[in-house]
Amino acid sequence: MILGVTVFLFTSCKKNLPDVGGTSAEKVANEWWVTLTINNVDVYGIGHSKLVTSNTADNDSKIWIDDQKNGYGFKVKADADFSNLTFSTTAPDNNLYYNPANPPAFPKSVKVTEGKVLLGLGRSKSGNVTDSIYMKVEFSDDPGTIYEVKGHARTKFIEDEY
Numbered sequence: 001m002i003l004g005v006t007v008f009l010f011t012s013c014k015k016n017l018p019d020v021g022g023t024s025a026e027k028v029a030n031e032w033w034v035t036l037t038i039n040n041v042d043v044y045g046i047g048h049s050k051l052v053t054s055n056t057a058d059n060d061s062k063i064w065i066d067d068q069k070n071g072y073g074f075k076v077k078a079d080a081d082f083s084n085l086t087f088s089t090t091a092p093d094n095n096l097y098y099n100p101a102n103p104p105a106f107p108k109s110v111k112v113t114e115g116k117v118l119l120g121l122g123r124s125k126s127g128n129v130t131d132s133i134y135m136k137v138e139f140s141d142d143p144g145t146i147y148e149v150k151g152h153a154r155t156k157f158i159e160d161e162y
Contacts, residue, residue, distance in 0.1 A: 025055035025063045028085055028117045032133050033125070033162055034151030036071050046071050048151065048162035053087075053117075053133070063087055065112060065135075072139065072147075073097050073106035078115060087115035087135070095140075107139040122152030124160040 023029065032051045035042055049071040056062045056077060065087070066075040075096040080087040089112040097106040115135035122132030130153035137147045154160070 023055040024059050024061065024082060025080065027082060028063060028080060028087065029054045030131065031154040032151050033154055034133065034149050037148050038145065050154065051149065051151070069097060074110045076110050076112065078112055085117040088113050107141040109140040111138040124152055124155050125162065126157065126159040128155050128157065128160060130155060
């Protein structure tokens with residue numbers, strides 16, 4: 001009898017929930033604290049700004065790279081290789097924040113090269129181990145100038161916020 005009640009309790013509490021899994025971009029998707037530099041110098045004095053990498057609605061081999069208008073002002077779709085954690089852009093005129101009615105506000109296109117997420121190789125503001133991100137970018141309104149965008153994953157701990 002006790003065995004029957006025990007079996008009933010354990011089987012009746014089990015829920016058959018679906019395995020929702022993750023997205024194709026889950027290894028590279030994150031919020032990041034990054035700096036925009038040339039030769040390790042923050043030439044615009046922006047400091048750390050938030051950048052977001054996320055999956056696309058198609059959940060395919062592309063990601064969104066979005067600085068949420070906090071830094072230079074770009075949101076672009078990039079091709080991604082999730083096995084190597086790399087990404088780059090190929091499409092011209094790709095900046096979703098570009099507005100033809102106000103063209104100088106944000107660049108029309110952003111070329112991203114050498115994009116890479118490095119698992120466990122970042123350090124937050126307070127020294128916590130995080131992932132890091134790196135990419136080179138070239139803006140259509142500043143052709144020929146190659147910027148480095150680099151930083152670490154946002155931990156959301158108060159001591160790590162900028």
